[in-house]
Amino acid sequence: MNSAAQVAFDLILRQARVEGRQALADIAISGGMIREVSDHVRADSEHELDVEKMIVSPAFLQPHIHLDKVGTLPLLGRNSSGTLAEAIEILHRIKRSSTEDEVAARAGVVIRQAVLSGTTRIRTHVDVDTVGGLVPLRGVVQAAREHADLCEIQIVAFPQEGIIRDPGTAELMDAAMSEGGSVVGGMPHWEAEEPAAREHIDICMRIAQRCDADIDMHVDETDDPGSRTLDILIDATSRAGWQGRVTAGHCCAMAAWPDGYASQVITRAAAARVNFVTNPATNLLLQGRLDGEPRRRGLPRVKELLAAGLLVGCGQDCVQDGFYPFGAADQLQVALILCHAAQLSVPAEIDDALASIRHAAARIMGVRGYGIEPGCAADLVVVDADDMHEALRLQANRRWVIRRGRVVAETSITRTVNRGNDQSPGG
Ligand SMILES: [Zn+2]
Secondary structure, eight states: OOTTSOEEEEEEEEEEBOTTOSSOEEEEEETTEEEEEESOOOSEEEEEEEOTTOEEEEOEEEEEEOTTTTTOGGGSOOOSSOOHHHHHHHHHHHHHHOOHHHHHHHHHHHHHHHHHTTEEEEEEEEEOBTTTBTHHHHHHHHHHHHTTTTOEEEEEEEOTTOSSSSTTHHHHHHHHHHTTOOEEOOOGGGSSSHHHHHHHHHHHHHHHHHHTOEEEEEEOOSSOTTOOHHHHHHHHHHHHTOTTSEEEEEOGGGGTSOHHHHHHHHHHHHHTTOEEEEOHHHHHHHTTTTOOSSOOOOOOOHHHHHHTTOOEEEOOBOSSSSSOSOOOSOHHHHHHHHHHHTTOOSHHHHHHHHHTTTHHHHHHTTOOSOSSSTTSBOOEEEESSSSHHHHHHHTOOEEEEEETTEEEEEOOOOOOOOOOSOOSTTO
16 A cells, blocks of 8 residues: 555455456445446555455345244254144244343354355344244344344344234234334244134234334245135235335245146236245255155245246245254355256356345345445455356355455365376376
């Protein structure tokens, strides 16, 4: 840095590959925002980072995870049937005994893992019910506060046990929305009958209207072709004028619906601008458990949703809990699983998979100023690859992660092939 020159920027990334640009670019940042992207930024900065011709992407987003449940697997007994119902039953035990500090500690581990993998914004569902009360919510609020410098966290007040079948939950959801919840959750298919599912959705919509909040529900997370709560949610969205503000997560029954019915619902979802989030890792593992072959895969019809112009995000859902024993909170891993699960393989489809953890997820989560251009937030991930398709294929190292213009994580990996003394090919 030339000490005589005026420092114009906080940070300049030099020699970056940026999607849509032929030449390498410099990215200049100040006040947490991108100010300039050009072939060469002629100014000084507080810090400079030579990113060595690696690809720089806007940081990833996590549109669907359950931070209150992560890391509970070692605390639970075995899920012997492997079904969702048994998983929920086992979870009750842990929900009753958890403390806010214990929830915050488990959530914190996964938040830091997510940041190391290039994610700086997370939308988490948090159980709100009469089993655990507001303890899970308060624990996640604590974790969000403790990690505010690394990651922005949106909290969805999620009635995991149902609302009608768990009296007192509607009041707890109201309380959750004033204690840190910013999005209204739901789980209508968990109610005993369809009228109760309708009432469940109406209650959620009323809370959303009162709080001027978006909605993000668990919808039809079952293999039952008779589960049709997405249809009810679409109606409620249009009636309330909440178009563009409602997200339907999971939507596993869509895989079991007859084709004609599915295509009608997708057309209506497009008219109501309902957004979708698929969670392929967990649902590939949980759904179709009782099927013979052919086995239902438990995914929404991703290609059809995209073809209808709908936003499709992709979430991790679970990390090492009673539903799912894996999960690294790594959105590049999740996007690769989506490619396999939804058969996204040609370049435009791979772009869609990448959008599901980037631009589409940003729109679903209501994030403005997402991208690599002046005026966008300086939340970036530098990936050790030439382009994002290679990054996805190779699950390439996230060399640096930048949050609001500050390097918040870095990972160095050294890999060597040893050829012995003879360095000739084949030696
Ligand atoms: Zn979920």
